[in-house]
Amino acid sequence: MRRAWTLARKEFRDLLRERSVVLALLVQFFVATFSAFLTVGLVGLYDPEASDSQPNALVAYVGPGGFDAFLDDAPNLRIERPSLAEGVAGFHRGDYAAVVEETYANETTERTVTLLLPESEIQTTLLVTQFKSLLRDYERSLREDREGRIDQTLIYVDVPAHPNVYYAFIFSTLLPLLVLTPIFLSGAITGDSMNHEIQSQTLSLLRSSPLTPAELIVGKLAMPVLLVPVQVALWIGLLRFNGVHVANTIPLLTFATFVALLLSAGSILVALHVRREGQTQAAYALLVLALFVVSLLLPREPLNLVARLGSGAADAADLVAVLLYGLVAALTLVVTLLVGRRRLARNET
Amino acid sequence: MNRGALRIAGNEAARYVRFLQPRVLVAAALIGLLLGLSGPAVRERGLHPEAELYRVEIDPDSPLRPIVDSDRAFDVTEGVGLAFLNGRADLSILGENVHYRADDDRSASAARELELAARRWLDQALEDETDASAAFPIRVNIIYEARSLVAATPTTPTPTPTTAPGTNNTSAPQSQLVSRTGEKQLDLRPSQVEPPFPIRSLLLTFAYVVPLNFVSQLYAGSLLAERTRQRGLLLLSTPNSGAQILLGKSLPYVVATLAMSIVVTLAIHAGLVGFLAALPILAFGLATTLLIGLIARSPRELTFLLVATTVLFSTFLFLPAIFTQIHPVAFLSPVSIIISALRGQAITLGSFLYATVPLTLAALVLTGLSVALYREETLFAPRGLLAKLADAIHFRAPSRASLVGAGALAVPFAIGLELFLLIFAVTLNLRTAFVFFLMGGALVEEALKGLVAHAHITRSGRPAPPPLVGLLVGGGFFLGEKFALVFSLVGFNLLPLGRDALATFGIASSALLVFAPLLLHTVTTTLTAYGARRGRTALAWCVASLVHAAYNATVFLLLLPGVSL
Numbered sequence: 001m002r003r004a005w006t007l008a009r010k011e012f013r014d015l016l017r018e019r020s021v022v023l024a025l026l027v028q029f030f031v032a033t034f035s036a037f038l039t040v041g042l043v044g045l046y047d048p049e050a051s052d053s054q055p056n057a058l059v060a061y062v063g064p065g066g067f068d069a070f071l072d073d074a075p076n077l078r079i080e081r082p083s084l085a086e087g088v089a090g091f092h093r094g095d096y097a098a099v100v101e102e103t104y105a106n107e108t109t110e111r112t113v114t115l116l117l118p119e120s121e122i123q124t125t126l127l128v129t130q131f132k133s134l135l136r137d138y139e140r141s142l143r144e145d146r147e148g149r150i151d152q153t154l155i156y157v158d159v160p161a162h163p164n165v166y167y168a169f170i171f172s173t174l175l176p177l178l179v180l181t182p183i184f185l186s187g188a189i190t191g192d193s194m195n196h197e198i199q200s201q202t203l204s205l206l207r208s209s210p211l212t213p214a215e216l217i218v219g220k221l222a223m224p225v226l227l228v229p230v231q232v233a234l235w236i237g238l239l240r241f242n243g244v245h246v247a248n249t250i251p252l253l254t255f256a257t258f259v260a261l262l263l264s265a266g267s268i269l270v271a272l273h274v275r276r277e278g279q280t281q282a283a284y285a286l287l288v289l290a291l292f293v294v295s296l297l298l299p300r301e302p303l304n305l306v307a308r309l310g311s312g313a314a315d316a317a318d319l320v321a322v323l324l325y326g327l328v329a330a331l332t333l334v335v336t337l338l339v340g341r342r343r344l345a346r347n348e349t
Numbered sequence: 350m351n352r353g354a355l356r357i358a359g360n361e362a363a364r365y366v367r368f369l370q371p372r373v374l375v376a377a378a379l380i381g382l383l384l385g386l387s388g389p390a391v392r393e394r395g396l397h398p399e400a401e402l403y404r405v406e407i408d409p410d411s412p413l414r415p416i417v418d419s420d421r422a423f424d425v426t427e428g429v430g431l432a433f434l435n436g437r438a439d440l441s442i443l444g445e446n447v448h449y450r451a452d453d454d455r456s457a458s459a460a461r462e463l464e465l466a467a468r469r470w471l472d473q474a475l476e477d478e479t480d481a482s483a484a485f486p487i488r489v490n491i492i493y494e495a496r497s498l499v500a501a502t503p504t505t506p507t508p509t510p511t512t513a514p515g516t517n518n519t520s521a522p523q524s525q526l527v528s529r530t531g532e533k534q535l536d537l538r539p540s541q542v543e544p545p546f547p548i549r550s551l552l553l554t555f556a557y558v559v560p561l562n563f564v565s566q567l568y569a570g571s572l573l574a575e576r577t578r579q580r581g582l583l584l585l586s587t588p589n590s591g592a593q594i595l596l597g598k599s600l601p602y603v604v605a606t607l608a609m610s611i612v613v614t615l616a617i618h619a620g621l622v623g624f625l626a627a628l629p630i631l632a633f634g635l636a637t638t639l640l641i642g643l644i645a646r647s648p649r650e651l652t653f654l655l656v657a658t659t660v661l662f663s664t665f666l667f668l669p670a671i672f673t674q675i676h677p678v679a680f681l682s683p684v685s686i687i688i689s690a691l692r693g694q695a696i697t698l699g700s701f702l703y704a705t706v707p708l709t710l711a712a713l714v715l716t717g718l719s720v721a722l723y724r725e726e727t728l729f730a731p732r733g734l735l736a737k738l739a740d741a742i743h744f745r746a747p748s749r750a751s752l753v754g755a756g757a758l759a760v761p762f763a764i765g766l767e768l769f770l771l772i773f774a775v776t777l778n779l780r781t782a783f784v785f786f787l788m789g790g791a792l793v794e795e796a797l798k799g800l801v802a803h804a805h806i807t808r809s810g811r812p813a814p815p816p817l818v819g820l821l822v823g824g825g826f827f828l829g830e831k832f833a834l835v836f837s838l839v840g841f842n843l844l845p846l847g848r849d850a851l852a853t854f855g856i857a858s859s860a861l862l863v864f865a866p867l868l869l870h871t872v873t874t875t876l877t878a879y880g881a882r883r884g885r886t887a888l889a890w891c892v893a894s895l896v897h898a899a900y901n902a903t904v905f906l907l908l909l910p911g912v913s914l
Binding site: 014084108110116118124146147149173176185189193199279306307308 | 462652
């Protein structure tokens, strides 16, 4: 295995020489800053009512009264009560941020609230978000007024909790992406590196060295796989720097290494079978896609496992799951070594 | 198109047909079977990375029991608070009382999630009620209408309500706003109200980009294989020109991309306008792939360059999500047009051209450079990426006069790269952002002009004297900028709001200020050209950028005296 290590060191020098590692880290850093910026939008998608940036706005209310009380209670909203025509004219002059029209026949019937809002202005998104929350409050108060007409007991849970609105997003979306991206890339570069040896016919040179096929494959795998926990650790460090504490660091890094090994070994298998460059990459991407879809059926699918580990919700079952991923990775490696030995020995390159 | 190109295209396509050997088909069938079998189950299960994220301890008789059971995010155990006290649960529910730890983010998030889950569950439970006006007492209509506040057009006359306002019909009053002609969402429950953030339509347009990536990988891989195995040499020794060979090699991928984009257009109902707006996206994607395929030295470098450009390009396409409120920036991305087409909004010719022309130009420039690289001298030389780019630029702009055009064509790239700076700058505080953007913008512009100047000085047999190179390239860049400014004015009938940030456009308020940028670009490019002649391009680039940044800062402070930094 000393010889495999020599090959791995050469791979590492290649990576540095092509500055591809640096580039990869830069790209990931870019994605991270960028996604930090997008989070506002994404969190809006995730839990629209959680974002609490509320613009000061003047709103026109037209109607017999009801919803206006809720609008009045919002500290950032001021309301005026013009006629509908004046309200719409004021809306177009830019005086009113929105026109709210309420109509209903009498106290007991359904009420209709119609909102007129400016198209494609950022404030619209924030206003709609706030209106939604106010409308739900209004709905709740009306339901409670009419409780006698409803068979179901009205259960509302009120907690004055003010959690970090990004909490669920960070652990269930951002962290899994940050862990899985380097893993995917590590498989991709392993395949590329193997493919390059085949294409430029340097594989036969390597074959004539004292390296056994197994050592050759391990040497090719080692660097891309070992770089994964380093990158993930870097991410966890960056998150901590931003005040997000990721739990279970060691199991997370172990998990990342196992899956990287799984994909890298799979990637070598692909490269040994599909000799053409672009086709290797495309086949690898397809394979990963298929594996990912199938993995979603597992009781602890990768995204969820990362989320549970990172957030600290993990229990013993999750640790067992990590070990099982390791087992699958080991099996894949064994298959790759067996296939590789046959393929490389037959000099099918 | 001639027969040589067609024959090469046929050969290229045949590679994939040959590739479809029995074992490949078997493998493909296996993957297909796997996906087909697991597909329905996966769809039913859905993607729930947040599953069992929160541990809840609940007493068996609690009325909240069905609520926690209805939400996958909860990992539920029965108990009366012991696990919570020991820190093994994030929430404890006793009867109707919910206990959580306010100082613990996970516990507080769990409480918040419970609040949301309760509302969802109640909405669901109320579905069966007979008295709908008690269970769902509110109906919501939302109408989005464009306001033209920026353009100094007279206020839109308000259409008088069609129903006579005097008649006080007490039976069932109808909303009068509903009759307006905006984009409408009618008859919603409060829970169904969604903010108009266009992220869903945005994600939909990625239907174009993801298949493009697959084609790109095959395309670039094939180009690289041609070079590493030197087969391209054989092709070049045939009577076909480099351009014909490239055309032939690219044709199958272009056809595949077109076919795929037609399918996508039909699938997402983007219509003809959406399809036309998608074309520059695909053209630019293929052009970058082509260039990368011709300059990358190894498969690994190829993968990284492809991944990097894909990410950057996707970011560019994502701009509308970030700068929703600044149309002149958002509409630099053709995706804005596709989104408008998807939402059935009217698109003016001006904004369509504004969104598509710069990207198309950039794609054409990259393609031109790639064709210039397809020569024996440059195709197989194991040289650096920048050296190859310089070769290609000089091949395209060999004469002194053509340097003007090269300078002008650098402008679309400058605008694109400065947008990335803008994205970064927005996350910083104002003062840092200002300095960052001034310096970054100067570095980008000087790099692009410097690359052209460097290519001329180092590659030309009889290079022009540096001041002349500076005048030609700098002047070309200046013309390009002014053209872009006029173009955006025409496209929007207004001064672009993002102009202050996009210093590229320069500020034309007096004759001196019109020509000051020309002087600036000439001087800085001259500096780089002198540096290139002495083999110190990088150093000269830094000096030129500092001069440029100092100029930008002066202009900003002179024109915006109110800004104190």
